[in-house]
Amino acid sequence: MAKQRVSAADLLDQHPGDNALGVGEPLVPLKEDQPFDLMNDLAMETLPPEEQKARFIRKEMGVRYVQLSNDRRVKFTTIYIPAGQVESLTRVHPANTRNPNAVTAESCSDILPSIQNDGVVVDALATKGADGIYYIFDGQRRRFCAIYAKKGLLVSFTTEILTPAEAKEISHIFNLTKPNSLYDNGRYYQGQMDELGMTQAEYADFTGISAVQINYGLAAVKIPMFIYELFPSKTDIGRPTILLISRQYKNLTDEQKEALRQACSNHLQDNEIPSDAAASTLLRKLLADITGKDDSHDHQATVTAGRFTVKTQGNGKLEVTLPKGLDAAKFIEMLKNLK
Incomplete structure (x- = not known):
């Protein structure tokens, strides 16, 4: 059977009878007896990678609504514009007050x-005109960088007409939105990897998300919920804390993991932990009680001022000058735990 190819422009707008540049015949007709299927598409390689990504994101990310102060409810749909079409399918919205001449590689x-390494991961905001062009009112620098770096662009767009005040309010609302935690991202990554049957490296290559970012998310998911329950911020604790806990928990035996689960449960029944810092201190104590080891070498040294200087002496030895706040004992302990 001949492979069916669909242009990226067709992917950007799924309204029957419309193409990406306005109303008219679809660029490539889709046969109703051959509906799009992501897994078949990946297996058959019927679309180039950028167009596969456009279809994948259009299918997965869906629709959001924004409630404005004037009680107007605006619908936004998220799409991915492949790298080769960002410049032709997007423009800067008149409501974007940033001077376009000031947007350069240096200013960005x-x-x-x-963006050169990982692509655009935060969607630009746009209105879609009757001409099929996406007018960016929040994300002019992301658009510039995508074009400069030859990367695709995530865009959340509305087909509704916005006043400059409404565009500014929507931009403010989106920029106040709290990003997903590492744990939330990790759950999403793992679910998608399982559904698509992909390895971590394959998923990173397919989505354009950096392998490091995916690895951090998966590390967060592997931490059991009873540990997160100790922290007032729950799964929103920071990356350094998550990576430290992940390494510590991974090194426990099954018996020690069960003992930690019981210890956390017992403590939460009778105590309210006031802060994430207090939770970190408690967790270190529980781990020390269970393993019989003091994990003080895992603590990050706080350097208040100064810098390291290293000199080579004639006898082959090194002379190291340490910054204020880090004594020789702490420094030697840090060196012992380098991996």
Whole structure:
């Protein structure tokens, strides 16, 4: 059977009879007896990688609604525009007040390296015009970096007409939205990997999400919920804490893991933990009681000022000057635990 190819422009708008540039005949007709199936598509490789990603994100990310202060409810749909079509299918919205001439590789140096490596991970906001063009009112720098780095662009768009005030309010609402925790991301990554039958490396390559970011999320998921229950922030604790707990828990035996579960449960029945810092201290104590080991070498040294200097002496020895707040004993302990 001949492979059916679908253009990326067709993927960007699934309204029958419309193409990406406006009303008209579909760019490539889809046979009703051949509905799109993600797994078949991956197996048959009927679409180039960028177009597979566009279809995948269009299918998975869906629709959101934003409630404005004037009681208007605005619908946003999230799509992915493949790298080769970002410049042709997007423009900067008149409501975007940033000077376009000031958006350069130098002015975007804070986000450009990340986008060059991992692509755009935060969606731009846009209105979709009758001409099929997506007018970006929040995300002009992300659009520039996507074009500059030859990466695709995540876009959440509405087909409704917005006043400049409404566009500004929506931008404010989206930017106040708290990002997902490592745990939330990890659950999503794991679920998608299981559904698609992909390894971590394959999933990273398919989605454009960095392997490191996926690894952090999966590490967070492997921490049992009874540990998160100790923390007032629950699964929203920070990455350094999650990575430390993940390593400590992984090194426990099955018997020690059960003992920790029981200890956490007993403590939560009778005590309210006031802060995440207090929870970290308690967890270290519980682990020390169970393993018989003091994990003080896992603590991060707090360096208040200064820097390391290293000099090579003629006898082959090194002379190290330590920064304020880090004594020789702590430094030697840190070196012992380097992996």
